[in-house]
Amino acid sequence: xxxxxxxxxxxxxxxxxxxxxxxxxxxxxxxxxxxxxxxxxxxxxxxxxxxxxxxxxxxxxxxxxxxxxxxxxxxxxxxxxxxxxxxxxxxxxxxxxxxxxxxxxxxxxxxxxxxxxxxxxxxxxxxxxxxxxxxxxxxxxxxxxxxxxxxxxxxxxxxxxxxxxxxxxxxxxxxxxxxxxxxxxxxxxxxxxxxxxxxxxxxxxxxxxxxxxxxxxxxxxxxxxxxxxxxxxxxxxxxxxxxxxxxxxxxxxxxxxxxxxxxxxxxxxxxxxxxxxxxxxxxxxxxxxxxxxxxxxxxxxxxxxxxxxxxxxxxxxxxxxxxxxxxxxxxxxxxxxxxxxxxxxxxxxxxxxxxx
Amino acid sequence: xxxxxxxxxxxxxxxxxxxxxxxxxxxxxxxxxxxxxxxxxxxxxxxxxxxxxxxxxxxxxxxxxxxxxxxxxxxxxxxxxxxxxxxxxxxxxxxxxxxxxxxxxxxxxxxxxxxxxxxxxxxxxxxxxxxxxxxxxxxxxxxxxxxxxxxxxxxxxxxxxxxxxxxxxxxxxxxxxxxxxxxxxxxxxxxxxxxxxxxxxxxxxxxxxxxxxxxxxxxxxxxxxxxxxxxxxxxxxxxxxxxxxxxxxxxxxxxxxxxx
Numbered sequence: 001x002x003x004x005x006x007x008x009x010x011x012x013x014x015x016x017x018x019x020x021x022x023x024x025x026x027x028x029x030x031x032x033x034x035x036x037x038x039x040x041x042x043x044x045x046x047x048x049x050x051x052x053x054x055x056x057x058x059x060x061x062x063x064x065x066x067x068x069x070x071x072x073x074x075x076x077x078x079x080x081x082x083x084x085x086x087x088x089x090x091x092x093x094x095x096x097x098x099x100x101x102x103x104x105x106x107x108x109x110x111x112x113x114x115x116x117x118x119x120x121x122x123x124x125x126x127x128x129x130x131x132x133x134x135x136x137x138x139x140x141x142x143x144x145x146x147x148x149x150x151x152x153x154x155x156x157x158x159x160x161x162x163x164x165x166x167x168x169x170x171x172x173x174x175x176x177x178x179x180x181x182x183x184x185x186x187x188x189x190x191x192x193x194x195x196x197x198x199x200x201x202x203x204x205x206x207x208x209x210x211x212x213x214x215x216x217x218x219x220x221x222x223x224x225x226x227x228x229x230x231x232x233x234x235x236x237x238x239x240x241x242x243x244x245x246x247x248x249x250x251x252x253x254x255x256x257x258x259x260x261x262x263x264x265x266x267x268x269x270x271x272x273x274x275x276x277x278x279x280x281x282x283x284x285x286x287x288x289x290x291x292x293x294x295x296x297x298x299x300x301x302x303x304x305x306x307x308x309x310x311x312x313x314x315x316x317x318x319x320x321x322x323x324x325x326x327x328x329x330x331x332x333x334x335x336x337x338x339x340x341x342x343x344x345x346x347x348x349x350x351x352x353x354x355x356x
Numbered sequence: 357x358x359x360x361x362x363x364x365x366x367x368x369x370x371x372x373x374x375x376x377x378x379x380x381x382x383x384x385x386x387x388x389x390x391x392x393x394x395x396x397x398x399x400x401x402x403x404x405x406x407x408x409x410x411x412x413x414x415x416x417x418x419x420x421x422x423x424x425x426x427x428x429x430x431x432x433x434x435x436x437x438x439x440x441x442x443x444x445x446x447x448x449x450x451x452x453x454x455x456x457x458x459x460x461x462x463x464x465x466x467x468x469x470x471x472x473x474x475x476x477x478x479x480x481x482x483x484x485x486x487x488x489x490x491x492x493x494x495x496x497x498x499x500x501x502x503x504x505x506x507x508x509x510x511x512x513x514x515x516x517x518x519x520x521x522x523x524x525x526x527x528x529x530x531x532x533x534x535x536x537x538x539x540x541x542x543x544x545x546x547x548x549x550x551x552x553x554x555x556x557x558x559x560x561x562x563x564x565x566x567x568x569x570x571x572x573x574x575x576x577x578x579x580x581x582x583x584x585x586x587x588x589x590x591x592x593x594x595x596x597x598x599x600x601x602x603x604x605x606x607x608x609x610x611x612x613x614x615x616x
Contacts, residue, residue, distance in 0.1 A: 077536045084547045088554045095558050102565040147543045 001291045005067035006281055008303060012063055014263050015310070016056035017125075018169070018256050023050040025170020027093055027118025028163060029189065030111070038182050039111070044321045045177040047097060052313055054090065059306065066294050068284040070141065071274045078136050078143040078150050079128050086124040093117030119163060126162025129266070130155035133208075133215055138278040154207060161200040168193035169259065172252035177320055183248070190251060194239060197258075214277055215269040225268050232261035358498070359483055365476035373469055383519075384433050387526060390519035392444045393455045394462045395429060396422075404429030404441035409463065412455040417445065450522065458519035461511040468508035475501055502570055503563065 023046040030042050064072040076083060096114035100107050127150070134154050137145035171193055174186035208216050219225060235257035242250030270276050274284045285291065384391045392398075396407040398417045406428035410419030430439040444452055475498055482488040488495070520526060524534040 073536075077538055080536070080539065080543055081546065084550060088550055091554055091558065095562070099558075099561060099565065102568070143538055146538060147540050 019053035022173040025166035031115025089117035089120035123159040127159035130158025228264040362479040399443040402440035453521040461514040
């Protein structure tokens with residue numbers, strides 16, 4: 001039962017990072033894009049799905065709360081202020097989707113909220129992971145670090161790193177989902193972001209070696225675990241090839257694979273601890289009766305249902321969102337709901353929708 | 357659009373009030389202190405009166421300027437004319453919630469509910485009689501009533517949360533014991549200020565944008581989405597429709613000017 005909830009938690013966090021990762025990334029890139037038509041085009045690539053993506057943060061939070069209450073209370077105590085700022089950022093960027101179209105004079109406020117909120121949320125998630133890797137000050141199962149106990153240069157480094165990572169994911173999404181100028185700009189940035197992410201991972205690795213972090217011990221003990229970093233390396237090579245050949249779909253999946261590899265690496269580094277080197281999974285788990293109670297409702301029905309609707313919404317909106325001013329048109333075969341593989345491979349990706 | 361809204365509200369408002377009453381029964385049975393605080397009842401009464409309005413005073417344990425209806429309290433609490441209803445004095449002060457906030461917010465919530473019910477029923481009646489379009493007063497009131505549901509939700513929330521004090525988990529975990537041990541006063545104050553600022557900011561703009569949306573009114577017939585789905589925000593249809601109308605208007609004006 002404990003392992004069931006560990007799996008659910010891992011899947012939820014991973015889905016959150018991948019899904020909200022790209023739309024936070026689009027938010028950060030949005031801040032770097034000055035002109036309105038491109039901003040609109042960027043927004044419409046994430047508009048139908050961004051709020052569904054953020055549900056996974058709620059799921060991860062609730063699973064922690066219900067199944068691993070010790071971890072939930074420790075993390076929320078340790079990251080009290082940063083998580084507060086993250087929520088404020090997510091709230092502001094969420095309303096910006098609608099509010100920016102309600103005004104022209106004050107649109108800059110909502111554009112700033114959108115880009116700033118995305119940046120803050122990404123930074124804080126990265127910083128929190130960095131602080132966990134370095135180890136939180138915990139004694140007797142309680143966080144004792146005070147308001148800024150999580151803060152360290154390494155946490156800041158990881159915060160910046162995740163901003164780069166999410167931007168990279170966002171750029172890949174734009175390459176996959178948009179056309180024209182937006183896609184070109186995304187391609188251009190993608191190169192720099194990919195190099196930036198690699199540089200960041202290298203710095204983290206060197207730092208971890210130099211600072212002799214405890215997480216490194218596990219890799220020395222069990223070298224076969226290096227399969228995860230290896231997957232990341234292979235994905236990087238395929239990503240580079242995709243960039244050279246300009247295959248629009250490939251980069252997103254490869255960067256997603258890099259994220260999966262990084263997540264797997266973290267999980268293995270932490271195992272069997274949930275909060276490294278102070279709280280193990282067994283210690284953190286709620287009593288069996290609570291876990292079993294949640295299993296029959298949330299675990300068995302709600303979770304699969306959420307996976308299902310996520311899959312459905314992505315398949316409904318799988319087409320490119322074209323924003324050029326032309327009549328609503330269907331280019332290439334497949335029809336609106338067509339699943340023809342040929343159509344998916346052609347430039348138009350099934351259906352090209354335009355708004356008049 | 358107005359018709360649909362009025363008829364829906366005419367049906368849903370009584371349902372909402374009924375469920376509210378069921379919730380009240382639950383509070384009456386399981387959280388008697390909260391119920392007494394909401395009712396502003398200080399001492400046991402049989403049959404109990406219902407305080408419609410007043411200013412509860414925790415110092416003197418009385419209500420100032422109280423307007424009460426005899427027996428109605430028993431009717432509301434237990435659906436009976438004779439039942440004995442519990443008062444706050446039965447509980448030691450450290451087991452009681454703050455009285456004033458739940459007492460007032462509950463009345464605001466119920467007031468909003470009754471107002472909406474009245475608007476929905478009067479509006480539906482006038483609509484059925486085909487007289488609604490002449491009734492400017494009602495149309496304006498309906499238009500300006502858009503904050504009522506939000507107000508009712510918020511004040512209801514205040515009633516529930518403040519009325520639950522001093523417990524976080526009723527009867528098991530006191531709020532004082534539920535605190536994060538390491539939480540500094542500064543951090544807590546800062547978080548409260550940030551939440552207040554963020555919510556004030558977006559609620560102010562949100563209310564204004566809803567006002568503008570309603571002020572523009574439904575334009576033309578219902579807008580159906582095109583046969584193929586467009587990946588965009590739900591409200592984008594409205595924006596573009598308004599934009600298109602504005603453009604159309606400008607073009608028409610230009611043509612008239614050119615014609616002269």
